[in-house]
Amino acid sequence: ILNVEQSPQSLHVQEGDSTNFTCSFPSSNFYALHWYRWETAKSPEALFVMTLNGDEKKKGRISATLNTKEGYSYLYIKGSQPEDSATYLCAFSWADKLIFGTGTRLQVFP
């Protein structure tokens, strides 16, 4: 059974705190690992697609790393801002589909 697990389920931090989340996925037959940002009442938007072991991607204050051998990825947010509040979804490419985790819901308080 293919399973993508994300932790924690939810996180509350103060503005300015740095935070990180974990995504665990099957390490065999790896194609790509995705991170999406999903704001309430909107649709998911792609943050990163990573394909190579050791990949590191960065967009502003958000970065992600990938370890395909052990099957995990970390998403880091440096100096969280209230506008970072969203659910962060991780997904694993399985052939022509994506298998999604249930997400980490981040709330950043001013």
Add this chain to the structure above:
Amino acid sequence: NAGVTQTPKFRVLKTGQSMTLLCAQDMNHEYMYWYRQDPGMGLRLIHYSVGEGTTAKGEVPDGYNVSRLKKQNFLLGLESAAPSQTSVYFCASDRTGTGVSYEQYFGPGTRLTVT
């Protein structure tokens, strides 16, 4: 370039009624997907299509049918709606056509309530 659009945005149905949700994309993508999103369940794949005229079942296909008569459109049908189908439905399309899903673009969602 509108991206992925969904019609309607909201709908309320009575148990047993039928309806069709329309997804349209103007990016010439081969792959299209229908998901449902329920609290605590994340995104679950209902059906998908890897090209015009093709469809395949996802994780939760029961109670739904789909058609992909034109490359740009992917229709999701509920023949006899049930309260368990109350959900938010998202459509997505993927820019790749190599047998691996690399980046999906999502529509704005359709909120469906079945009473």
